[in-house]
Amino acid sequence: MNIWIVTTGNSDVQIKDKTTLKTKWNTLFYPEGRKGLEKDHGFQLTKKEENANFTVPARVMGVICGNQLENNKLNKDIYQDLCFPLLDAFSQKLQGKDQPDRIIVILTNQESAYQKPEKKSPYWKDTCTLKPILNKYFKDRFSKIKEVKYLELAPQSKDEGLDNWDQALKLVQQELSTLEFKPLDKIYVSHQAGTPAISSAIQFVSLSQFGKRVKFLVSNEYEPENTRFITSSKYLRGIQLQEAKVLLKRFDYCGVESLLKPYWLDSATPQEQKLRDLLKIAIQWNFANFDEFAKGLGEVAQERLKTWWWTGYEAAYLAVVRLEQGNTVEALFHSFRAVEGLICKWAEYKYKNHIQYKSDGSPAIKVSILRDLPDYINRLYRNMQDKLNKEGKLGLFSESLYQLLQTAKPECQNPTHVMSIVWGKARDNRNPLFHRLLGLQEQEVFEAWDTKNKDAWKKKVLSCLNFVAEQEFTSLQKASLMYQLHQDLNQALTDYELQAFSDLNV
Structure with a gap:
């Protein structure tokens, strides 16, 4: 019938x-x-x-x-x-x-x-x-x-x-x-x-x-x-394209790829190929594989990639994305990692002649740093001083890293300086919040950075990054290569939809 x-x-x-x-x-x-x-x-x-x-x-x-x-x-x-x-x-x-x-x-x-x-x-x-x-x-x-x-x-x-x-x-x-x-x-x-x-x-x-x-x-x-008939498969594809748009808004690049992959052709159209390529790049960014992400960008971002500080801003924007996704734990993790990681990048760039890498690739500061920063030894804890003098090197993380920055940039020693949050309240809150099995509320992320809301939190993280990198970015979006790539992905998905349904007017 x-x-x-x-x-x-x-x-x-x-x-x-x-x-x-x-x-x-x-x-x-x-x-x-x-x-x-x-x-x-x-x-x-x-x-x-x-x-x-x-x-x-x-x-x-x-x-x-x-x-x-x-x-x-x-x-x-x-x-x-x-x-x-x-x-x-x-x-x-x-x-x-x-x-x-x-x-x-x-x-x-x-x-x-x-x-x-x-x-x-x-x-x-x-x-x-x-x-x-x-x-x-x-x-x-x-x-x-x-x-x-x-x-x-x-x-x-x-x-x-x-x-x-x-x-x-x-x-x-x-x-x-x-x-x-x-x-x-x-x-x-x-x-x-x-x-x-x-x-x-x-x-x-x-x-x-x-x-x-x-x-x-x-x-x-x-x-x-x-007037024409349209098969159910085309409608299913259309519905999944709408779902893909929702996933893209949530920065779920893997989800978009998984949803659309069954419809991809062996001989892709230009619109489809562009979407596929951009998704691959975005997925690397979402996994915080910034080096692979950079390779995928090609010549578009070569000037930025020559800088030592660009990954710090990407990590910070990833924190913003995680908060938008409701993942508060990763939002706090990436925001702290962005700043601390950037300080480490600064040390490797600024004092590369005094850096030695361990077998696992992590950096250590050599005792030779005292020729350039003689006051550094006095800012360290006694056990750290002994380790630096005895072994001739000191793992570059946490306190040893913070004190290196404070020695080189004395202005950030001031308790009211924006960087004081990093080795102060943010560090004090990081471990207790990470190690408990309770939920982490969004407000707790802000409070860990001594802020009250999302905008103030983003502004403080940005200020810390700008200080270390000596840059003047006005927003994490403008500082991130991924922000523009996400806009390109939105357009690519729209172009793919128009091409895929050029014969579908419903």
Whole structure:
């Protein structure tokens, strides 16, 4: 059996120009039928566009015309004065082997949600009163039709109106669950009429309930010749592209790649290849593999990559991203790592002749540093002094690293200096927060840096980095190469979507 599920909208039934219905609307048809309206707002016909048909809110159209299909006063069949641009395009396509045996019409009725409807209320766009007109239309177009079934989406409050995506999905699921479908039924779905929430709900429910059995019938009232069927696989791909956009907003580059990879071609289009390449680079950044990330950037960022300090800013921006993702532990970890790691990079760059690397690649400061910074030894703890003198080197991390910076840049020894937070409150809070098994609240991340909110936290981390690197960046976004790459990824995903669905206009 062929089953056609079709949504209905405010402009599905229109009035032709130069007809009795149009001419006598104000003098006969509206005065005769308005007593059936919940509230009379003196609705007038509106011309959609130049040389186009006339419309009136769907509920009004149904009340005025649906109850007067045969107007004995004029001995005139009102139905002949009506036109159905979108439904006509669909009906012409559903012929021959595709002709429906059963039609399921989705109507809307928000009567319970809008008790005293104003003129601009969504109530007037409801299509439930169009049932007599639609019934005549479908039976005229498909003379052998076995059944025309009408389902009403009827929210009970304004908060649950048909612009509410969750509510529309719930109502569509409820209504379609009352019907029986057989495994061999072929399902055709036309979802373009109605609110965007209803359209999406019909798409989702159809795909989840019927899978590959469903075909979507789409059209355009201005270009009916382009009416066509679209397979469910293309719609599934479209839905996953929307999901990919959500994942991209969350900086989940692996998730985007995993979602889209099944659709990638052996011979990729330029748009697809660019998206794939950018995702590979972004994934390395998300894993904090900044060297691999840099290799992928190529010539675009060569000037930045020549600097010793660029990875510190990338690590800090990664902390911002982790906070946006709700991962507070990693946000704190990367923010502290960014600054401490940058101090280490500074030491390796500034005093490379006094650096020795251990077998694991970690740096140690050699006793020769005392030739350049003789006061350094006096700033160390006694056990660290002994180790430096005895072994001739000292692992460069934490206190030994901080004291090296303070010796070289005495101004940061001041308790009120921005860097004091690093070897003060931030360090004191880092280990207790990392080592406990309790949750870490966002506010605790800010407080660990002696700040009160996200903006102040980002500003303080940036100030620390700028001091060490002797730069003047005004935001972590501007300092990060990944920020621009993310913008490029957004555009690449949009271009990929447009290319992939260049033939899909739904």
